[in-house]
Amino acid sequence: MRITNQMMVNNVIQYIDDIKNKINTTQEQIASTKKFQTPSDDPTTSSMCLQLKSSLSISEGYQNTANIISDWMSTTDFSLEQLSEIATKAYNIVLRGLNDTVDADERKSSLATELNEMIKKAVDIGNSSFQGNYIFAGVRVDQPAFIMSDENTITYNGISKEMVRSIGQNSKVTMNIDGNETIKPLIQALIEARNYLANNDTSNLPGSLDNLKTALEMLTASRTENGTRMRQIENSISNMEKSDIAIRSILSKKEDTSIAEAYSLLASQESTYQAVLEIGSRTLSALNLFDYLN
Amino acid sequence: MPTLSAGINIALQAILSQSQSIEITEHNVANVDTKGYHRQKASLVARVSNPSASYDLGYNAGQMGAGVSVDRIQRFSLDFFDGRYRSVSADTKSWEYQSEILSQIESTFSDLTDDGLSPKLDQFWLSWQNLASDPTNTTMRTEVMNDAGFLCEKLNRNAQQLIVLRQDQNLTLENRVDEINSLAKSVASLNAEISRVIGVNQQPNDLLDKRDMALDRLAELAGAVSSTQANGEVIVSIGGHVLVTGHDSLSIKTEPDPDPANSGVDRIVWEKDSSEFNTNGGELEGILKVRDEYIPHQLAILNNMAKNLVTEVNKIHSQGYCLDGSKGGDFFDPDGVTALEIRLSDSLEPSKIAAAGAPAVVGEVEVGNSENAELMVALRHQKIAGLKDQTFNEYCNGMMSELATTVKQAKDNSTQHTIVLQALSEQRESVSGVVLDEEAANLAKSQKAYQAAARVMNAYDELLDLVINQMGLVGR
Numbered sequence: 001m002r003i004t005n006q007m008m009v010n011n012v013i014q015y016i017d018d019i020k021n022k023i024n025t026t027q028e029q030i031a032s033t034k035k036f037q038t039p040s041d042d043p044t045t046s047s048m049c050l051q052l053k054s055s056l057s058i059s060e061g062y063q064n065t066a067n068i069i070s071d072w073m074s075t076t077d078f079s080l081e082q083l084s085e086i087a088t089k090a091y092n093i094v095l096r097g098l099n100d101t102v103d104a105d106e107r108k109s110s111l112a113t114e115l116n117e118m119i120k121k122a123v124d125i126g127n128s129s130f131q132g133n134y135i136f137a138g139v140r141v142d143q144p145a146f147i148m149s150d151e152n153t154i155t156y157n158g159i160s161k162e163m164v165r166s167i168g169q170n171s172k173v174t175m176n177i178d179g180n181e182t183i184k185p186l187i188q189a190l191i192e193a194r195n196y197l198a199n200n201d202t203s204n205l206p207g208s209l210d211n212l213k214t215a216l217e218m219l220t221a222s223r224t225e226n227g228t229r230m231r232q233i234e235n236s237i238s239n240m241e242k243s244d245i246a247i248r249s250i251l252s253k254k255e256d257t258s259i260a261e262a263y264s265l266l267a268s269q270e271s272t273y274q275a276v277l278e279i280g281s282r283t284l285s286a287l288n289l290f291d292y293l294n
Numbered sequence: 295m296p297t298l299s300a301g302i303n304i305a306l307q308a309i310l311s312q313s314q315s316i317e318i319t320e321h322n323v324a325n326v327d328t329k330g331y332h333r334q335k336a337s338l339v340a341r342v343s344n345p346s347a348s349y350d351l352g353y354n355a356g357q358m359g360a361g362v363s364v365d366r367i368q369r370f371s372l373d374f375f376d377g378r379y380r381s382v383s384a385d386t387k388s389w390e391y392q393s394e395i396l397s398q399i400e401s402t403f404s405d406l407t408d409d410g411l412s413p414k415l416d417q418f419w420l421s422w423q424n425l426a427s428d429p430t431n432t433t434m435r436t437e438v439m440n441d442a443g444f445l446c447e448k449l450n451r452n453a454q455q456l457i458v459l460r461q462d463q464n465l466t467l468e469n470r471v472d473e474i475n476s477l478a479k480s481v482a483s484l485n486a487e488i489s490r491v492i493g494v495n496q497q498p499n500d501l502l503d504k505r506d507m508a509l510d511r512l513a514e515l516a517g518a519v520s521s522t523q524a525n526g527e528v529i530v531s532i533g534g535h536v537l538v539t540g541h542d543s544l545s546i547k548t549e550p551d552p553d554p555a556n557s558g559v560d561r562i563v564w565e566k567d568s569s570e571f572n573t574n575g576g577e578l579e580g581i582l583k584v585r586d587e588y589i590p591h592q593l594a595i596l597n598n599m600a601k602n603l604v605t606e607v608n609k610i611h612s613q614g615y616c617l618d619g620s621k622g623g624d625f626f627d628p629d630g631v632t633a634l635e636i637r638l639s640d641s642l643e644p645s646k647i648a649a650a651g652a653p654a655v656v657g658e659v660e661v662g663n664s665e666n667a668e669l670m671v672a673l674r675h676q677k678i679a680g681l682k683d684q685t686f687n688e689y690c691n692g693m694m695s696e697l698a699t700t701v702k703q704a705k706d707n708s709t710q711h712t713i714v715l716q717a718l719s720e721q722r723e724s725v726s727g728v729v730l731d732e733e734a735a736n737l738a739k740s741q742k743a744y745q746a747a748a749r750v751m752n753a754y755d756e757l758l759d760l761v762i763n764q765m766g767l768v769g770r
Contacts, residue, residue: 004727005326007720014716038400039698040705047695050405050412054687057416061423061671068427133430133662139650141430141662161654163662165427169675176662289734 012280019273026266029257036255045254052251058169059240059247066167066237069175073230075130076177080223082125086118087186087216090193094209097197104200115194116151122190123148126183136179139163145179146187152195154187156180167236173229182222186215298761302754304361308747311338311362315740318367322728323737330507332371332726334499335736339365369499370726373522376506379718380513380520384575386711387514391580393704395459396588400701402455405694412690414448417441419674425649426667430617435644442625446636449600453633456593457558463585464560468548470515470578471562477508477515478530478543484508485527486541492526512537517575533572535564546571559585588700595693596633602680604631606673614648614666619659622648622666 028037039046096102097111126136126146133141137158145158160181162174189211196204315336325331341360404410421441425434484505491498505528512518512530518537520528530538537544548560549568562571562578573579604626611625623646624639651665674685681689 001720002724002727002729002732004723004729006727007723009327010723034406037406038397038701039405039694040397040400040701043695043698043702046406046698047691050410050691050694051687054412054416054691057413057420058423058674061420064420064424065427131428131431133428137662139653139660139662140658159654159658159660161660161663163664164668165664166423166668166671289731293734293738 008283012276012283015276016273016280019269019276023266023269023273026262026269030259030262030266033257033259034255035257049251049255052247052254055247056244056251059244062167063237063240063244065165066233066240069165069167069173070230070233070237072130072133072135072175073226073233075128076135076226077223077230079125079128079135080177080182080219080226083122083183083186084216084219084223086122086125086190087212087219090115090118090190091209091212091216094193094197094205094212097193098202098205098209107197107200112194112198115190115197119148119151119187119190119194122183122187123154126179126187134158135176136183138176138178138180146183152191154184154191156184167233168240171236173232175229177222177226182218185211185218189215298754298758300360301757302751305747305751305754307341307361307363309744309751311336311364312740312744312747314364316737316744319733319737319740323730323733326728326730326733330503330510331728332369332499332503332506333728335368335370336364337366337368338362367497367499369497369502371502371506372722372725375718375722376509377519379715379722380510381517381575382711382715382718383510384513384517384579386708386715387577388517388575388580388583389704389708389711391577392584392588393701393708395463395581395584396697396701396704398459399456399589399592400697402459403452403694403697405697409448410694411448411452412687412694414441414445415687415690418445419671422667422670425647426664426671429649429664429667430661432644435617435647435649438647439638439642439644442638445603446626446638449596449633449636453593453596453600456589456596457634460585460589461558463581464548466581467560467562467578470581471546471548474512474515474532474537475543475545477512478537478545481505481508481512481528481530481538482541482543485538489525489527498526513576515576516573516578519574533574535569535572555590556586592693592697593633595696597631598680599686599689599693600633600636601631602678603686604628604636605680606676606678607670610666610669610673611648613652614669615650615653615660615663616648617645617650617659617661619653619657620646622646 029035036042036046093111093114097107102111123146127134127144129135134143134145135141137143137145139161140157140159143157145156147155147157149155156179158179160178162178163176164172164174166172189208192211193205193208196202196208315338318334318336322333339362341363343357343360405412407413418441421434421437425431425438428434484501488498488501488505491501509518509520509528509530512520512532516532518530518532520530522528527540528538529536529540535544545565546562547565548562551557551559551561563569564571573582607625608628611622614622616622623641625642625647627635627637627639630636649667650660650663651669653660653663674687677683677685678689684692
């Protein structure tokens with residue numbers, strides 16, 4: 001093949017172009033920390049990365065939900081714990097009220113008053129809220145769960161309905177404890193007991209004692225249920241976190257530049273570039289026959 | 295019979311022929327870097343004596359040669375190779391332009407960044423998921439609206455960019471059409487000159503260079519093919535339609551496409567009868583393919599996605615209940631069912647987002663109910679019939695994959711064709727290009743021959759001097 005002067009020049013330019021393109025690609029990979037800059041650089045991996053990112057986003061949503069619910073349930077648990085304490089205390093007070101050594105005046109002024117305070121406290125706790133939402137009001141979270149219109153009437157103001165939330169594609173959890181079912185019996189039992197004590201009606205007091213006991217059992221059962229749900233949530237959060245870590249590591253393997261690899265590649269490309277330039281300059285400045293003829 | 299004057303003539307012819315050789319070498323050297331130049335060479339032939347007019351007939355051994363002359367100026371070219379070269383170059387340019395415009399789409403879509411359609415879609419679902427966990431939260435409600443707005447904007451932007459990209463090609467088309475017209479004219483006038491030069495039995499080498507370059511460029515632009523006739527003229531045609539024949543050329547023009555689907559987009563027609571201009575490769579084919587096939591296809595996919603998004607989301611949203619207990623209205627404006635026009639309903643505001651499901655007792659307001667928001671979140675995983683039984687994310691991902699694969703294919707094809715074209719181009723260059731060393735050798739050769747001829751002439755001069763001045767001195 002005849003090698004013409006233009007061919008030599010074109011080839012030198014071509015070689016320089018090629019190696020510069022390679023260096024540019026490697027530099028982009030290092031600077032952007034990504035193996036590819038556009039989907040067309042690697043369509044299959046790009047598509048996979050989008051899917052992985054979607055999975056992360058789905059998981060982020062479920063984790064947000066799970067965290068919110070978890071806080072809500074902690075508040076619920078704390079409230080139920082306090083209510084249980086009240087129920088236990090009230091039980092003891094009524095027991096004391098049954099004691100023959102206690103007279104009518106003490107029943108009314110001391111024990112009934114104490115119970116009265118407890119009623120107020122129990123209603124307050126029943127109306128406790130988490131981030132502005134009344135936790136025992138069912139789905140009517142914007143209004144207090146209990147209203148005491150007078151000292152003898154307690155009304156449940158919520159709408160008893162389970163608030164079901166997704167914490168996974170196929171995993172749902174009920175986040176609320178029904179105040180009507182769990183807390184109202186306690187308050188009613190407290191009101192009843194207070195009234196019997198105030199009226200020195202010891203014959204009906206044992207019935208109150210039973211009611212308080214039932215209310216306490218109810219509270220305990222709800223607390224247990226809430227606790228079970230909390231554990232479910234915690235497990236689910238920790239599982240999601242684990243799978244997130246796995247997904248992130250796959251994603252990183254797929255799309256992130258291995259810096260060490262890229263740098264050594266760059267170094268070898270740079271030395272190739274040097275060589276190409278060296279050879280190019282020799283080719284272009286090479287003497288030709290004209291230099292030797294006289 | 296040998297004569298002194300014939301001898302001088304031989305020497306003179308030799309001097310003239312060699313100096314023409316030297317000039318042609320100079321021409322080659324001068325054009326060592328000229329694009330499209332084919333090296334030339336003086337083709338020297340031995341002159342044959344004319345026996346009837348010569349005196350040597352019957353006297354001595356014959357025939358004696360009559361020196362040297364330049365028969366013709368040879369042009370080194372691979373004519374049969376040009377057709378193949380041009381067809382490959384037409385394909386190369388077509389892929390090159392396709393990959394260029396497709397890459398533009400890819401970079402404006404920026405699918406791999408957070409600004410991509412898929413992340414926007416993810417964000418949309420995520421904000422619904424967040425709302426589902428806390429339906430009374432105004433911030434979450436506002437976020438659903440914001441993220442839905444961003445999703446609409448992204449769809450609008452992608453569609454807008456595709457439409458603008460289509461219209462942007464008008465200017466390129468116009469440039470290419472002008473270039474084709476002027477090249478066609480110049481080929482026609484070169485045809486005229488070339489056939490005239492060939493008619494007087496000379497070689498129009500540099501004119502041929504010019505015409506070959508024009509033909510190369512015409513092939514690059516639109517895949518023009520040519521065939522050479524006996525008189526040296528070429529007939530050029532594009533897509534089966536004659537562009538240049540003899541000394542005449544036809545012209546093409548751009549005009550607004552009458553098809554309403556292509557408003558704002560120009561098409562190319564033959565000026566004479568307004569018939570459609572078909573390319574057979576080349577830059578124009580690349581541009582038109584992407585503009586008229588790929589972009590509308592991509593736009594249709596985007597529109598389908600927007601349409602289904604509006605339908606499906608509205609369907610669920612209208613079944614739900616707002617924060618004030620009223621029934622949910624439209625989420626997206628039901629009139630905006632294309633990617634360009636998709637937008638939130640005007641009546642939508644944070645409190646009007648229907649997150650709640652139907653209340654247990656009619657008329658009661660269940661603000662903590664997020665059943666409908668949960669349904670919306672579930673829509674994310676639902677296979678939609680209108681999206682070829684894919685979820686929104688799968689459809690979106692498929693769209694990106696398809697674009698990426700198309701771009702990659704165009705890029706790969708462009709690279710491969712370029713490699714083939716380079717090889718062909720090297721073969722062409724190898725025959726027709728100038729090698730300075732070779733020219734130096736030729737120059738030296740011609741120079742020596744010239745010097746020798748001059749010496750011969752000198753010898754004859756001395757002979758004549760002997761005959762005229764030295765002979766016949768007896769008796770003087």
